[in-house]
Amino acid sequence: QHQNREIAMNALKSRLYELELRKRTEAIDAAHEAKGDAGWGNQIRSYVLHPYQMVKDLRTGHETSDSQGVLDGALDGFMAATLALDVAGKSRAEATAGA
Template sequence: NIEVEVNPADIRIDTYRSSGAGGQHVNTTDSAVRITHHPTGIVVTSSEKSQHQNRDIAMKALKSRLYQMELDRRNAAINDAHESKGDAGWGNQIRSYVLQPYQMVKDLRTGHETSDTKGVLDGDLDAFMAATLAQDVSGKSRAEARAED
């Protein structure tokens, strides 16, 4: 739910003579309205017959544009969060399990490996979690750690 509030100090309202159909009334009165929103640079205009009606129409148009901008910003934030998630598809494995001819489990992200395959398959993942946390704390990826060795 997005509430759009327009601070009167953030806008400039200009009135000017309209052009086009409407005859002498349009040509002699400042009935057209231009509203400029300073923080965003949005400019909206309305040129109906009545200045009061034009202010209302232009303000609704400004609020509509500000609403759309906020909606786009929120959607972009959601998309960024979604794109930063890892892909759970095939080919993005985390650990490699070798059970024949020897036994080994290796975490491909941290490089941590153990020969206790039965313990890992029974749920003993503490060593792998500790290695991942240590990597997160150091801020280094596995490739960076290998480059230092």
């Protein structure tokens, strides 16, 4: 009986491990599918450096003329605009359609 119980417990552990592994794999696959593709039509920002300077976030409509600051990492305005959209509950598609 002890041997049967041990065999049954090992089989149960194996099934539970495979079930958990399958759940994790499905979660990773779902997250990967949600990313979308990174094609040209899914551009995030537009940079114009000559003849004038402007950086525009195409998802939120936020723009700034401090292109050098943006290139140096000053993205606070863009992050704030994205967070404002998220707080308002608007999708990025709705924001660009309304702009």
